[in-house]
Each structure stands twice: as C-alpha cells, then as structure tokens.
Amino acid sequence: MNDKPQYRKKDFISDQEVRWCPGCGDYAILSAVQMAMAEIGKPRDQIVFVSGIGCSSRFPYYMNTYGMHTIHGRAIPIASGVKLQNEDLSVWIATGDGDALSIGGNHFIHALRRNMNLNIILFNNEIYGLTKGQYSPLSKKGSVTKSTPYGSLDRPFNSAALPLGSGSTFFARTIDTDPKHLKEMVIAADAHEGTSIIEVFQNCVIYTNKLHDAYTNRLTRDDNTLRLEHGKPMIFGKNKNKGLICSALTPQVVTIGENGVTEADLLVHDVTANNNASMLSSLKFPEFPIPLGVYRQVEEPVYDDDLVSQIQDVVKEKGRGDMQKLLDSGDTWEIK
Amino acid sequence: MKDVDSVVIRFSGDSGDGMQLTGTQFSNTVSRYGADVSTFPDFPSEIRAPQGTIAGVSGFQVNFGSTEILTPGDAPDILVAMNPAALKANCKDLKEGGLILINTDAFDKKNLMKAGYKDNPLEGDDLNNYRPIKVDMTARTLAATKHLGIESRFRARCKNFFALGVTFHMFDLPPDYCISWIEKKFKTSPLIVQANICALNAGREFATTVETLVPKKLVPADITPGHYRQVNGNIATALGLMQAAEASDLKLFLGSYPITPATDILHELSKYKEFEVITFQAEDEIAGICSAIGASFAGALGITTTSGPGLALKGEAIGLATIYEIPLVIVNVQRGGPSTGLPTKTEQSDLNQALYGRNGECPVVVIAASRPSDCFHMAYEAARITLEHMTPVILLTDGLIANGAEPWKIPDFTKEYTKIKTKLVDKECQTGDCKFMPYERDPETLVRKWTVPGMKGYEHRIGGLEKQDVVGSVSHNPLNHQVMTDLRQKKVDLVANNIPLQEVVGEQTGDLLVVSWGGSYGANVTAVKEVQKQGKKVSLAHLRYINPMPKNFHDLLKGFKKILVPELNMGQLKDLLNTKFQCGARGYNKVQGLPFKVSEVIDAINKELGTI
Numbered sequence: 001m002n003d004k005p006q007y008r009k010k011d012f013i014s015d016q017e018v019r020w021c022p023g024c025g026d027y028a029i030l031s032a033v034q035m036a037m038a039e040i041g042k043p044r045d046q047i048v049f050v051s052g053i054g055c056s057s058r059f060p061y062y063m064n065t066y067g068m069h070t071i072h073g074r075a076i077p078i079a080s081g082v083k084l085q086n087e088d089l090s091v092w093i094a095t096g097d098g099d100a101l102s103i104g105g106n107h108f109i110h111a112l113r114r115n116m117n118l119n120i121i122l123f124n125n126e127i128y129g130l131t132k133g134q135y136s137p138l139s140k141k142g143s144v145t146k147s148t149p150y151g152s153l154d155r156p157f158n159s160a161a162l163p164l165g166s167g168s169t170f171f172a173r174t175i176d177t178d179p180k181h182l183k184e185m186v187i188a189a190d191a192h193e194g195t196s197i198i199e200v201f202q203n204c205v206i207y208t209n210k211l212h213d214a215y216t217n218r219l220t221r222d223d224n225t226l227r228l229e230h231g232k233p234m235i236f237g238k239n240k241n242k243g244l245i246c247s248a249l250t251p252q253v254v255t256i257g258e259n260g261v262t263e264a265d266l267l268v269h270d271v272t273a274n275n276n277a278s279m280l281s282s283l284k285f286p287e288f289p290i291p292l293g294v295y296r297q298v299e300e301p302v303y304d305d306d307l308v309s310q311i312q313d314v315v316k317e318k319g320r321g322d323m324q325k326l327l328d329s330g331d332t333w334e335i336k
Numbered sequence: 337m338k339d340v341d342s343v344v345i346r347f348s349g350d351s352g353d354g355m356q357l358t359g360t361q362f363s364n365t366v367s368r369y370g371a372d373v374s375t376f377p378d379f380p381s382e383i384r385a386p387q388g389t390i391a392g393v394s395g396f397q398v399n400f401g402s403t404e405i406l407t408p409g410d411a412p413d414i415l416v417a418m419n420p421a422a423l424k425a426n427c428k429d430l431k432e433g434g435l436i437l438i439n440t441d442a443f444d445k446k447n448l449m450k451a452g453y454k455d456n457p458l459e460g461d462d463l464n465n466y467r468p469i470k471v472d473m474t475a476r477t478l479a480a481t482k483h484l485g486i487e488s489r490f491r492a493r494c495k496n497f498f499a500l501g502v503t504f505h506m507f508d509l510p511p512d513y514c515i516s517w518i519e520k521k522f523k524t525s526p527l528i529v530q531a532n533i534c535a536l537n538a539g540r541e542f543a544t545t546v547e548t549l550v551p552k553k554l555v556p557a558d559i560t561p562g563h564y565r566q567v568n569g570n571i572a573t574a575l576g577l578m579q580a581a582e583a584s585d586l587k588l589f590l591g592s593y594p595i596t597p598a599t600d601i602l603h604e605l606s607k608y609k610e611f612e613v614i615t616f617q618a619e620d621e622i623a624g625i626c627s628a629i630g631a632s633f634a635g636a637l638g639i640t641t642t643s644g645p646g647l648a649l650k651g652e653a654i655g656l657a658t659i660y661e662i663p664l665v666i667v668n669v670q671r672g673g674p675s676t677g678l679p680t681k682t683e684q685s686d687l688n689q690a691l692y693g694r695n696g697e698c699p700v701v702v703i704a705a706s707r708p709s710d711c712f713h714m715a716y717e718a719a720r721i722t723l724e725h726m727t728p729v730i731l732l733t734d735g736l737i738a739n740g741a742e743p744w745k746i747p748d749f750t751k752e753y754t755k756i757k758t759k760l761v762d763k764e765c766q767t768g769d770c771k772f773m774p775y776e777r778d779p780e781t782l783v784r785k786w787t788v789p790g791m792k793g794y795e796h797r798i799g800g801l802e803k804q805d806v807v808g809s810v811s812h813n814p815l816n817h818q819v820m821t822d823l824r825q826k827k828v829d830l831v832a833n834n835i836p837l838q839e840v841v842g843e844q845t846g847d848l849l850v851v852s853w854g855g856s857y858g859a860n861v862t863a864v865k866e867v868q869k870q871g872k873k874v875s876l877a878h879l880r881y882i883n884p885m886p887k888n889f890h891d892l893l894k895g896f897k898k899i900l901v902p903e904l905n906m907g908q909l910k911d912l913l914n915t916k917f918q919c920g921a922r923g924y925n926k927v928q929g930l931p932f933k934v935s936e937v938i939d940a941i942n943k944e945l946g947t948i
Contacts, residue, residue: 014797016809045792050630053800061797061810066789068633069799070626071656077591077623081630081638082789084614085589089634089789110619307614314609321611323579327746332565333368335556 007038014064025176025202032179036186047090050079052099055130056123059094073104076111087304093120097138098128112166114303115194125204133207160281163197170196172294175216194302215290228293233266236289271297342401344409348426349418351394354496359396367743370556371400375741376408381680388450393425402555406858410933416499420451435467441474473498480538481531494535501539508551562745569711569737574604576715581637584756588613589636591627596679597735598669601641621649632662635788641667644686655694656800663722670734672929681929682735684854685905690730697821699828702883704732706857709744723758726783736931737855759786765793774808782827838886842875845895853879856932863937893919900944
C-alpha cells in the first residue's frame with residue numbers, strides 16, 4: 001500500500017512570492033501547514049484552499065494546490081459549495097478574526113451548525129491588519145486602534161465559546177511560535193470528520209506586536225499555557241507542578257504538592273465532554289493558563305455525507321432520473 | 337349553444353377558500369379540452385391575512401379560448417365571489433354586464449362589516465351593471481354532502497368545488513379530469529373525496545336550473561399537435577436548468593435562500609434527487625450565491641435563484657464570478673421594489689440592477705424570459721451561455737410569468753436541448769505538471785478553459801484581485817488592468833455571435849416599432865397584433881437577449897419612424913436603447929404591481945402613432 005504520493009514540504013510551495021511583513025506570524029503558519037500537508041499525503045489536486053479578505057487570506061496563493069482567494073467574509077460558503085460538489089476534496093479555509101467573525105460571522109456559525117467536512121484555520125491577531133489597524137471582534141474592550149483613538153467600546157467574542165456554542169465538533173487552539181504543535185493540530189483537524197476549527201494565536205508585528213507574547217514566547221509560555229491531551233491530567237508550568245482542579249463547579253489553579261494536592265486530584269482532559277470544553281473556553285488569562293490543543297472533538301452527523309447518502313438513496317429507490325420520462329409523465333395531455 | 341372565442345374568469349375568495357386550487361383545476365380542465373390558456377394568480381403576501389377582509393382576498397384569473405391566448409386577460413367576463421370582501425375587491429374590474437357568481441351564505445353582518453360594506457350589496461343597486469347569480473353555495477354544499485356523515489365544517493370547505501361545478505356547466509366541461517384529480521389528491525381520505533365530488537356535481541346540477549346560464553361551447557384552439565403539460569414560469573425555469581445540467585453532463589448545484597416569488601424554483605429543484613440535483617438552502621442570499629460559485633469552481637453547473645432584494649445582496653459575488661470567469665447562472669424573479677416593495681406583485685424594475693448593479697467595470701450577460709413556458713428555454717439558454725462563455729449570466733423573469741401558467745408542448749430531447757459543450761479540459765495532464773495558464777483564451781471567443789479540483793497537474797489559484805493576463809497571478813500593473821477590463825467586456829460582447837438574431841412580429845419596417853422585454857410579452861404582442869389587424873404599420877421586437885443584444889437589433893430600429901418601449905418600470909430599457917443607439921425611443925410605463933392590460937398598450941400605441 002504505497003500509492004500515496006510521497007510529498008515533501010517544498011511540493012506545497014507555490015511559485016508566488018510571499019508578501020507578508022517581515023516577522024509576521026503568518027510565515028510560520030504557512031510553513032507548518034505545508035509540512036502537515038506533506039505528512040498527510042493527500043494528492044495536491046485533491047486539496048483546495050479557500051480564503052476571504054485580509055492578510056491571512058493571501059494564504060491560498062502560496063499553496064501549490066487548487067486555491068481560491070474570494071471576497072470578504074465569504075470563504076466559508078464558497079468552500080461549502082466546493083465540498084458539496086465534490087465530497088472527495090480536502091477543503092481548507094484560511095481566515096482572520098475580522099473575516100471570519102465580523103463580516104463572515106453568519107457563515108461561521110452556520111458552518112459549525114451544519115458540520116460539513118471543512119477545515120478552518122482562524123488566524124487570531126485581534127486586529128484588522130490589511131486595512132491598516134482597526135479593532136476586530138476579538139480586540140479587548142478599550143483597545144486603542146486607528147478607528148478607536150479613545151479605546152474601543154465593543155466587548156469581544158470569546159473565540160472558543162462562540163464556536164462551541166454553535167455546535168463545533170472540533171475546536172483546537174495553537175500558537176504561531178510552536179510549528180510542531182501547529183502541525184499536529186492541522187493533522188488532527190484533517191483526520192476529523194466534520195467542521196474543524198484551529199484558532200492560531202498569530203503575531204502581527206505592525207499593529208499588535210507581542211500581543212500574545214506571554215503565552216507564545218519560549219521563555220514564558222510553559223507557565224502560561226496548558227497543553228491538552230485527551231485522557232491526561234491537566235498539568236502545566238515549566239516545572240510541571242501546576243494543575244487545574246474543579247471545586248464547586250469552579251475551575252481553580254493548584255500547585256501539586258501544596259495543601260495535599262496530588263496529580264490524582266487534577267482534572268483529566270476529555271475531548272468528548274461538553275462541560276470540559278465549555279470550562280476550558282471560560283478560562284481567562286492571566287488568572288488561568290491558556291489551554292492549547294484540542295478542546296473538543298465529537299462525532300456528529302456530517303452534512304456532506306448525509307447529502308450524498310440522501311441522493312444515493314433516492315436514486316436507488318427511483319432509479320436515475322430521465323428528463324423525457326419526467327416531463328411525459330403525470331398531468332399531461334395530447335392535442336391531435 | 338353559442339361558441340366562444342375567449343373568456344376571462346376570475347375566481348376570488350378568502351385566502352382560506354381554496355381559490356388558487358379552484359382556478360388551477362378550471363384552467364387544467366379547459367386546456368385538456370383544447371383551449372389555449374393563460375393564468376394569473378394574485379394573492380396577498382400574508383399567508384393568512386385576517387379572514388374576511390379585503391387584504392385577505394386571494395384571486396386566480398384564467399383567460400382561455402379558441403384563439404392564441406398570451407395574457408391572463410384584461411377585464412374579467414365572469415367573477416366568482418366567495419365572500420363580500422372578494423366582491424368588493426374585484427367588482428370594479430369586471431366588464432360591464434359581466435356575470436358574478438356569488439356565495440350569498442357568506443354575506444352575513446360580520447363579513448359585510450369586515451369588507452367595509454355598510455349595506456348588503458346584494459340588496460341595493462350596486463350590482464345593477466352586472467348579472468349577479470346569487471347562490472347559497474355553503475348551504476347547498478352541506479345539503480349535497482350530508483349523507484356522508486362527516487362534520488359540517490369539513491363539508492362546508494368543499495364549497496369551492498360547488499363553484500367550480502357551476503363554471504363547468506357554463507362551458508359544458510366534463511368533470512372527469514377533475515374527479516380523477518380529486519381522487520388522487522385526497523386518496524388517504526375517501527370521505528373527503530366523496531364530499532368534493534358531491535359538491536362539484538351539486539354545482540353542475542344547480543347550474544342547469546338557472547335559466548340565464550346557457551352553456552357556451554368551447555371550440556378547441558388551433559394548437560400545434562403534440563404532448564402537453566401545464567407549467568408556470570418557476571417550474572419551467574427549474575426544468576430548463578435541469579435539462580441544461582443533463583445536456584452538459586454536469587451536476588446541478590443550486591445555492592439559494594427563500595424569497596418571494598422565486599422560492600418555488602428551490603422547492604421544485606429540491607424534489608429531484610434522482611437527477612443528482614443538489615439544492616443547498618443557505619443561511620443568507622450571499623451564502624447562496626457563494627456556495628454556487630464554489631460548486632462551479634469545483635465543476636458543477638452553479639446556480640443561484642432570487643428576487644430583487646436578493647440580487648442586491650449578491651452583487652459583490654457576481655463581480656467575483658465575473659473576474660474569476662467561471663460559469664454561474666443567477667435567476668432573478670422580479671417583484672415590485674425598492675426594498676421589500678411588493679413581494680407578491682409583478683414588476684420589471686430590476687433591469688438596471690442586472691445590467692449595472694456591481695462595483696467596477698463588471699459586464700454580465702443578461703437575458704429575459706417572455707412567458708411561462710419560455711422560462712424553460714431561457715433557463716436552458718442561461719446555462720448554455722454561461723458554460724460556453726465562462727461568464728455569469730443573469731436570467732430575468734418576473735412574478736407574472738413565474739406564477740402564471742400556460743400549456744407547454746413538451747420538447748423531444750432527442751431533437752432539441754440535446755448537448756451543451758462545456759469548456760472543461762477533457763484530457764488528464766500526463767506529465768503531472770502541465771504549466772496550466774488559467775487565463776489563456778480561445779482567440780475567437782476569448783473564453784478560457786475550465787479546470788477543476790481533482791484534475792491532476794492543473795492546480796492553480798484564482799482570486800478576486802486583478803490577475804495578470806494569461807498567467808492569472810495577482811497583478812497591479814496599470815496597463816494589465818486595462819487589458820483585462822477590455823477582455824472581460826469584449827468576451828461578453830462576443831456572446832452576440834452565439835445567440836439568435838432578433839425576430840420581429842410584423843413587417844421589418846413601418847411607422848412604429850414596439851420594443852418590449854420580459855413578462856409583458858403577452859400584452860405587447862396581443863396589442864400589436866390587434867392594431868396590425870386595423871392596418872396600422874406597427875411591429876414588435878421583443879428582446880430576450882438584452883446584454884449583448886442580437887447583432888441585427890440596431891439595424892432593425894432604423895426601419896421605423898418611432899420606437900415605443902412599454903415596460904413595468906419607469907423606462908429602464910428605453911433609456912438603454914437611447915444611450916446605445918440614440919434612437920429617440922419613448923416609454924410607456926406603469927408600476928402598480930399589476931401587468932399591462934392589452935387595452936392599455938393599444939392606447940399607448942395609438943397615442944404614439946398620433947404623433948407621427
């Protein structure tokens with residue numbers, strides 16, 4: 001069984017010159033995705049990358065696969081059409097927090113409700129970069145940006161709770177400074193049947209530089225993030241001595257070895273448990289670490305599978321349609 | 337027994353009285369007995385407007401006869417009024433001396449008040465100009481069905497079949513077809529079948545006792561022999577698109593969002609899973625068209641259907657499909673606007689939106705269907721053009737022809753509508769890397785090739801950013817943008833080589849050329865033929881291909897002293913003709929949510945002739 005094409009990362013690099021700002025987190029995401037694609041090994045002609053508008057939405061131009069750069073906010077419905085026409089395709093969406101959650105917010109929630117086999121990579125930099133720096137639906141209240149010189153008044157979305165509340169069957173979080181983890185999340189999303197979302201904390205060097213620094217840089221991230229693994233206790237910290245417990249339905253950070261806390265007291269991550277995902281999405285930094293990894297992965301009916309089988313069932317029951325027969329049957333009459 | 341050329345009958349009652357069904361049964365029956373038919377349903381936009389009120393009146397007009405029938409008719413000869421509101425709303429439209437069949441049982445104090453009558457019109461002089469036939473329909477229906485032993489409220493509902501029975505007698509129509517329809521429709525409730533049949537027969541029997549109701553004999557119209565079925569425009573549109581998918585060997589993908597009066601196309605297409613038709617009811621209008629664009633990129637016949645407000649929302653995405661240069665059919669079933677406007681009423685006021693409603697230089701092909709059955713042909717044409725030219729096509733229909741029905745001679749698919757050749761590359765790339773140039777063009781038509789995901793070696797990226805000529809990569813080069821803009825325009829202009837020449841009803845030269853488009857064809861052609869009979873030098877050019885126009889169209893205009901453009905808008909085609917051809921065209925315009933009457937167009941023609 002070796003008919004899978006043998007790809008290397010370079011096979012997924014297109015001939016287009018990459019034009020993101022020097023130091024932009026997008027480079028790392030592109031590289032990790034290209035590595036993941038080589039590892040997944042699906043034929044290049046079976047892969048479609050679709051994007052909307054924004055810095056991250058230039059992504060498809062740089063992938064040596066089929067690609068569509070579309071219009072602002074509409075990558076998801078366009079990708080849905082691609083998938084429904086040909087369910088064999090591996091369909092990926094590259095989108096930013098403005099593109100996906102503001103102008104494309106409606107499509108975002110409905111895609112999660114339908115659970116088509118789509119993969120969404122959400123680049124979160126809490127800013128509109130390409131329009132030169134306006135606050136986004138993920139910017140914290142009070143953000144000073146070009147359109148909010150006195151601070152933004154909007155409350156942001158909780159970018160994990162929103163998809164979970166919309167019925168997301170796969171939600172993962174990762175960071176642009178850890179290509180290995182990013183690649184793992186891409187591979188896990190690919191394997192998931194249904195709509196997968198990977199939210200990537202991505203650094204915009206121009207407008208929100210170092211915004212995610214505390215939980216993405218190599219020096220401090222271990223103390224500020226919790227690496228989720230299904231079936232494993234929720235331990236974090238550079239010295240692997242901190243953990244999460246739940247007391248009276250409220251999560252709490254504890255130190256192993258203090259106050260008699262042992263590893264056995266810690267919460268154990270379960271990707272199939274709704275309460276667990278919901279608890280994780282509620283954790284606020286810096287009081288809590290930011291969980292990275294797969295929050296939730298559950299099996300639910302997949303829209304495109306159901307569509308295909310509905311059509312197959314009807315064809316099986318009625319036989320393949322014939323236009324002449326259809327029109328000649330039923331309420332017709334003869335004029336002589 | 338007297339023969340009859342053509343008769344207009346309007347069934348009207350409360351929204352819950354089953355008038356759409358009654359009208360449909362009547363028109364289906366007369367078509368079966370050889371009449372030509374055109375129908376016009378007219379119903380409120382509320383599903384159940386307050387019972388008994390004028391707002392809740394639902395009407396269904398049928399024009400039928402032994403001549404060619406192209407419109408639902410101007411003024412009714414016969415009115416069926418099931419309640420006071422129906423009488424009040426419709427009486428003024430009736431021809432003088434017209435016959436009114438009235439259900440007197442509905443004329444109680446409460447209903448009279450709801451309809452806004454102070455006094456009972458059946459008792460005063462209100463109906464002196466007409467011939468009222470007052471029948472206690474509800475009571476007679478109840479009596480005729482009493483033996484069935486079902487609750488009276490169910491039996492009373494059959495009164496529409498009583499009214500239908502009376503009209504059957506008036507034109508000596510056999511009830512057989514209607515009875516077999518009732519048997520099929522209500523097959524799960526045998527007692528309801530019986531009740532409806534009893535009501536129908538009671539109506540017929542009652543009519544024989546009315547001396548003034550001498551049956552008129554319907555002489556079959558001179559109709560081309562063949563196999564027929566009744567279609568309305570929305571169904572015909574759906575079927576035309578399906579045949580195009582079959583003829584091009586593609587999957588049909590419809591991305592759509594419910595909107596009156598276009599939704600029936602979605603309903604119809606969603607039935608045909610055995611044709612592998614995919615219907616996707618999207619979360620909004622934009623998602624509807626975007627999913628169709630995605631499907632088209634992946635190799636489907638991508639279609640979206642909508643009405644005016646929806647077309648407004650789809651504008652940006654139409655631009656995307658235009659710059660992508662991929663196939664896409666957009667069907668706009670026009671209704672009164674602006675904004676929500678008149679959702680259930682007809683208008684032709686989206687022509688400008690179809691031609692121009694996008695940012696940038698964004699030409700698309702615009703075509704329009706002329707009558708219900710023509711929707712099949714033009715929907716097929718929309719798909720053929722988009723697939724052969726790799727550019728979006730907007731098909732305009734309107735509420736009148738979308739809901740209006742007429743007999744349609746079923747095409748023979750071994751002879752017509754057989755094959756559409758798409759631009760899909762037919763060869764697999766052998767080397768695995770074909771250096772595919774997405775925007776390389778056929779030098780004659782300027783059409784590019786269509787390669788879709790799953791085709792090995794043709795991997796490519798396209799986008800809404802301006803692209804470099806031939807290569808397709810992003811380009812902001814000033815001269816390249818000019819080149820690409822010119823190419824996209826030229827490509828649409830060249831579609832003129834692939835559409836039929838303009839046909840003319842009447843002589844190729846004369847005093848007045850009436851230029852019309854869309855669903856007002858029926859009224860315009862009937863009016864033109866009428867004045868031609870009077871020896872006037874008037875011809876009709878009814879445009880079905882509006883952008884680009886047929887190649888002979890400009891020359892045609894030159895053969896006439898005057899040009900008159902009747903349209904259900906404030907002069908959109910007229911303005912286009914004057915801009916393009918400086919031909920001094922004058923408009924005849926109406927926006928009242930109603931179709932043209934033939935008499936209105938005749939008056940407009942005569943007025944225009946008077947200025948020569």
